[in-house]
Amino acid sequence: MSLAIRCFVGLLLFPVLLSATDRPNIVIIMADDLGYGDISPYDGWIKTPHLEQMAAEGTRFTDYHSAGNVCSPTRAALMTGRYQQRAGIPGVVFADPKREQHKHGLQKVELTIAEAFHHGGYATGMFGKWHLGYYPKYNPVRNGFDVFKGYVSGNIDFISHYDQSGNYDWWHDDKPATEEGYVTHLIDQHSLEFIRNNKDKPFFLYLPHEAPHYPFQRPDDRGVRQAGVGASADWARQKGVKPAEIRERYKVMVEEMDKNVGNVLALLKELNLDEKTFVFFCSDNGAAGKWGDNSPLRGSKGSDWEGGHRVPAIAWWPGTIPAGITTDQLAITFDLMPTMLAAAGLEIPTERKLDGINLLPILKGEHSTVERTLVWNGKAVRHGDWKLMLNGKGGDKVALYNLKGDLAETTNLADQHPDKVKQMQSVLKDWQADIDATTTPQP
Secondary structure, three states: OOHHHHHHHHHHHOOOOOOHHHOOEEEEEEEOOOOOOOEHHHOOOEOOHHHHHHHHOOEEEOOEEOOOOOHHHHHHHHHHOOOHHHHOOOOOOOOOOOOHHHHOOOOOOOOOHHHHHHHOOOEEEEEEEOOOOOOHHHOHHHOOOOEEEEEOOOOEOOOOOEEOOOOEOOEEOOEEOOOOOOHHHHHHHHHHHHHHHOOOOOEEEEEEOOOOOOOOOOOOOOOOOEOOEOHHHHHHHHOOOOHHHHHHHHHHHHHHHHHHHHHHHHHHHHOOOHHHEEEEEEEOOOOOOOOOOOOOOOOOOOOOOHHHHEOOEEEEOOOOOOOOEEEOOOEEHHHHHHHHHHHHOOOOOOOOOOOOOOOHHHHOOOOOOOOOEEEEOOOEEEEOOEEEEEOOOOOOOEEEEEOOOOOOOOOOOOOOOHHHHHHHHHHHHHHHHHHHHHOOOOO
């Protein structure tokens, strides 16, 4: 490796240590099941003025991906800065206690991004969806957060707060709590309170929204679930609802979330914290089914097609990240941990090898984009513009695409480039061997 390359990699991985007074605040806002073609900064069908503002004042990604194509895995990757498979969370942690995965969660051996910031002197708060373990030992306050108000399951009734198994799911720290209100509004209320309470010291704030995940409910809709009556009620009630109304509900849910983004940015400006705060918005995976919009991409949530994991992402930090810029840097959820720690001048953990890179030099315009190789679920691999897909639903057993000219993954080039296929298959094999050797066991 040349000296120039070593220096470049060092800038990507290791931060310059900052004094406590110089450390920026960090805010991560994550939507749930938001599609690449849903919001207006991506020419989507839902007008989201505050996300438009965020993009106009910051940098918008066109090639950002969730590490998983469903909820829990992406959140595990965010928390650890590593492939979710290393944390032993390759799939959903289910609400149903009869399912084996209900016992799974984020094990204590994992170092979370919240723990890294907590140990670095930051106030840490989380409001919204956890989905990384149902048992008290997995609670966010046992994983580095000073304060947590939200729910631990994959989704709850926005009004009644019952989960898919008919259990009331709302917590204040690690204690069950009863709190009335529309989930998105509660996340908004608690996040603004946290910012005000910590305006005089550095803080790390994580806002994992429920919107626009089902059940599809607007603030003035009635609750669907109740004690002992879970997810089946969602669909029973919606059998009599026309698809156009479901789409309208989805739209309102995204608009309500957008208001929270606007409120957060406005409060940061009001408190003169805007130039001292790094805000990142993204989604945990692509839109599900026919309600959201992943266009122009193929596939949806649950698939390794681009529509399952290429998602909206916007970085905002006035005075540090250039305004009105679009970047085509290939990026992924587990990049956020090394990027945020570098921004804060905190040391990158060495005891648990991170899979992500520090995106800050690229976001600041100090370096050009970096070519890299990424893997999704051992079934898809990306290198440069090339993507290999194995056994994609509705596709060939082995498929090779060049995304530069075929973002919708319509033309299989495997027969024309057998050497490329062989090379990328080898990458998948090596990746799987590495994962198998480093996976954290679950109970």
